[in-house]
Amino acid sequence: MLAKALTGSNRYWGWIVLLLVVIGVGFSCYLWQLKEGLTVTGMSRDVSWGLYIGQFTFLVGVAASAVMLVLPYYLHNVKEFGRITVLGEFLAVAAIIMCLLFVIVDLGKPMRLLNMILYPTPNSLLFWDMVVLNGYLLLNIIIGWHVLEAEYKAVSPPRWLKPLIYLSIPWAVSIHTVTAFLYAGLPGRHYWLTALMAARFLASAFASGPALLILLCYILKKYAGFDPGRAAVQKLAGIVTYAMIVTVFFVALELFTAFYSQVPGHGMQSLQYLFVGLEGHRGMVPFMWVFVFLSALALVLLINPATRAREKTLLVACGSVFGALWIEKGLGLVIAGFIPNPFERVSEYAPTLPEVLITLGVWAAGLLVLTVLYRIVVAVKKESALGNEG
Amino acid sequence: MKIGAVGGLGLVFLPAVKGFAGSGALRDAAGAGSAVGRKWAMVVDMQKCWERGAECRDCILACHRAHNVPEIPDPEEEVKWVWTERFEHAFPEQVHEYLAEHLRDKPFLVLCNHCENPPCVRVCPTKATFKGDGGLVMMDYHRCLGCRYCMAACPYGARSFNFRDPRPYLRELNPAFPTREKGVVEKCNFCTERLEEGLPPACVEACPAKALVFGDLDDPSSEVRRILSASYTIVRKPELGTRPKVYYVINPGLGNSGGR
Numbered sequence: 001m002l003a004k005a006l007t008g009s010n011r012y013w014g015w016i017v018l019l020l021v022v023i024g025v026g027f028s029c030y031l032w033q034l035k036e037g038l039t040v041t042g043m044s045r046d047v048s049w050g051l052y053i054g055q056f057t058f059l060v061g062v063a064a065s066a067v068m069l070v071l072p073y074y075l076h077n078v079k080e081f082g083r084i085t086v087l088g089e090f091l092a093v094a095a096i097i098m099c100l101l102f103v104i105v106d107l108g109k110p111m112r113l114l115n116m117i118l119y120p121t122p123n124s125l126l127f128w129d130m131v132v133l134n135g136y137l138l139l140n141i142i143i144g145w146h147v148l149e150a151e152y153k154a155v156s157p158p159r160w161l162k163p164l165i166y167l168s169i170p171w172a173v174s175i176h177t178v179t180a181f182l183y184a185g186l187p188g189r190h191y192w193l194t195a196l197m198a199a200r201f202l203a204s205a206f207a208s209g210p211a212l213l214i215l216l217c218y219i220l221k222k223y224a225g226f227d228p229g230r231a232a233v234q235k236l237a238g239i240v241t242y243a244m245i246v247t248v249f250f251v252a253l254e255l256f257t258a259f260y261s262q263v264p265g266h267g268m269q270s271l272q273y274l275f276v277g278l279e280g281h282r283g284m285v286p287f288m289w290v291f292v293f294l295s296a297l298a299l300v301l302l303i304n305p306a307t308r309a310r311e312k313t314l315l316v317a318c319g320s321v322f323g324a325l326w327i328e329k330g331l332g333l334v335i336a337g338f339i340p341n342p343f344e345r346v347s348e349y350a351p352t353l354p355e356v357l358i359t360l361g362v363w364a365a366g367l368l369v370l371t372v373l374y375r376i377v378v379a380v381k382k383e384s385a386l387g388n389e390g
Numbered sequence: 391m392k393i394g395a396v397g398g399l400g401l402v403f404l405p406a407v408k409g410f411a412g413s414g415a416l417r418d419a420a421g422a423g424s425a426v427g428r429k430w431a432m433v434v435d436m437q438k439c440w441e442r443g444a445e446c447r448d449c450i451l452a453c454h455r456a457h458n459v460p461e462i463p464d465p466e467e468e469v470k471w472v473w474t475e476r477f478e479h480a481f482p483e484q485v486h487e488y489l490a491e492h493l494r495d496k497p498f499l500v501l502c503n504h505c506e507n508p509p510c511v512r513v514c515p516t517k518a519t520f521k522g523d524g525g526l527v528m529m530d531y532h533r534c535l536g537c538r539y540c541m542a543a544c545p546y547g548a549r550s551f552n553f554r555d556p557r558p559y560l561r562e563l564n565p566a567f568p569t570r571e572k573g574v575v576e577k578c579n580f581c582t583e584r585l586e587e588g589l590p591p592a593c594v595e596a597c598p599a600k601a602l603v604f605g606d607l608d609d610p611s612s613e614v615r616r617i618l619s620a621s622y623t624i625v626r627k628p629e630l631g632t633r634p635k636v637y638y639v640i641n642p643g644l645g646n647s648g649g650r
């Protein structure tokens with residue numbers, strides 16, 4: 001089956017080469033970072049996590065969202081998703097690989113990574129995050145591969161796979177819950193110290209992940225000649241709509257609690273920093289208003305049944321959801337947690353060029369994995385479709 | 391090169407504070423070594439410190455020299471174990487607009503609080519940060535991954551990350567203490583290495599005003615306990631439940647300053 005990845009059009013190969021180039025650039029920047037230290041990034045003693053950990057957090061959500069296909073299909077028999085659950089599972093695989101890479105590039109001493117296994121520390125949530133992320137990666141590789149292989153051989157998937165599929169449902173919830181706990185359990189980081197964090201993470205994950213899937217389905221239809229079907233896309237659009245409404249509602253809850261209570265240490269200062277600036281520091285303000293604009297646009301296009309049904313407007317809505325939540329979670333959440341610092345000073349963060357290139361390199365690596373996996377899926381699907389007709 | 395060689399020697403401080411004889415109470419800082427400390431703490435009397443004048447940096451210099459703390463010019467990447475902050479920054483939740491001037495504009499010494507309930511220890515995925523004997527919050531520079539989770543967890547900004555190789559930024563080298571590599575976190579260790587030899591922390595020893603007092607909280611007759619029972623003292627951010635063990639005498643003249 002793997003051999004299918006080695007066949008493809010010129011456009012396919014062009015895309016692969018492009019990704020390899022971006023990976024190469026990112027990797028050389030990473031070698032430089034290894035040599036010089038994290039001084040080549042924009043992080044500081046005050047904002048000690050930045051773009052890398054932001055991407056990690058965002059992508060855990062994308063990975064978890066595969067459950068939004070698996071759960072309806074296997075538990076509620078939503079037939080439309082039958083053709084595309086494997087797309088969700090392979091998206092999860094690619095996203096988790098990116099997550100792990102982002103953690104690695106963020107480490108000061110990556111060669112000591114194994115210390116997490118050599119000295120397991122169950123009181124650390126990072127330890128549990130490692131456990132659940134790797135477990136989820138494995139689950140999705142096994143499930144995705146066997147489901148696809150069964151389709152390839154035109155047999156039904158092995159029976160032992162079912163329990164694993166059921167297991168993957170709570171497991172998906174666990175990866176994003178544990179990731180939220182990384183943040184929500186820290187004293188003194190007011191913006192993160194909220195019981196809503198895990199719920200917020202899950203809601204935004206179930207919006208951004210399926211939104212990305214809709215975009216990917218469109219790309220597959222347009223460029224790979226594989227149509228997941230309008231019904232499946234519309235079902236996904238419904239999920240995105242509800243999840244986006246809940247996400248925006250949760251953000252509004254945070255804003256209410258912070259600003260009505262007027263307790264500075266209830267995230268008020270961080271939210272001020274994000275939306276209006278704090279003590280003259282306004283680095284995130286433009287981004288956050290783009291977030292507001294994109295969220296509003298997405299909600300209008302999604303809630304209105306006519307625009308949700310029309311392909312063009314749905315794509316715009318999904319792009320907006322993805323962009324908005326990338327800003328909110330991949331940038332704002334992490335940075336604002338460090339602002340103000342423990343001394344109530346504001347020191348701002350902006351990523352450096354090498355940092356951005358390394359980030360792009362990791363994204364390209366994830367896209368490469370995704371492209372190869374989807375290439376195989378499409379080839380198998382096309383063949384089995386022919387087989388069915390013939 | 392020499393620095394590198396030193397850095398390669400035994401960098402790991404074990405938690406065992408082995409140098410103490412098991413008898414006697416710790417009465418004053420200079421006698422730190424004569425007791426088994428089960429709960430080390432520091433009391434900072436800022437009034438005494440200020441009487442020396444704002445230029446005095448003896449404690450900071452002594453600490454940073456003893457521990458090979460680099461002088462990195464970029465404030466964003468600074469490494470520091472002990473330094474000063476104005477009241478409003480050291481105690482941000484305890485300021486108000488009309489705070490007495492003698493508090494507001496004065497520097498307060500800040501360092502790792504060696505919290506009784508340390509969040510940095512709770513989050514570290516490798517036990518590179520751990521609680522050792524005497525309640526000291528310690529670090530193993532050989533095990534640290536540089537994930538910086540502990541920096542996010544510490545509510546006191548007490549931790550520094552080596553964003554670059556610190557060795558070129560050392561003025562002088564203390565061969566008795568390890569240097570660090572780039573990519574690991576570090577912080578005040580309450581001079582574990584000196585406590586092992588029965589010496590008080592370097593900052594305590596260096597302070598010409600005797601403003602820093604070090605001792606055992608579990609010993610009711612220790613000087614730290616005596617000051618704590620006689621003076622109004624505060625700790626940083628008590629509301630977070632970390633239970634810091636660096637105390638600040640706030641209003642001198644209310645019982646403690648005449649007593650010594």
Ligand code: SF4
Binds near residue numbers: 505508549
């Ligand atoms: S002050 Fe910070 S670094 Fe020191 S023990 Fe407390 S939490 Fe840990």
Ligand code: SF4
Binds near residue numbers: 515517541574
């Ligand atoms: S940076 Fe080092 S000491 Fe801090 S949490 Fe990570 S491994 Fe532990």
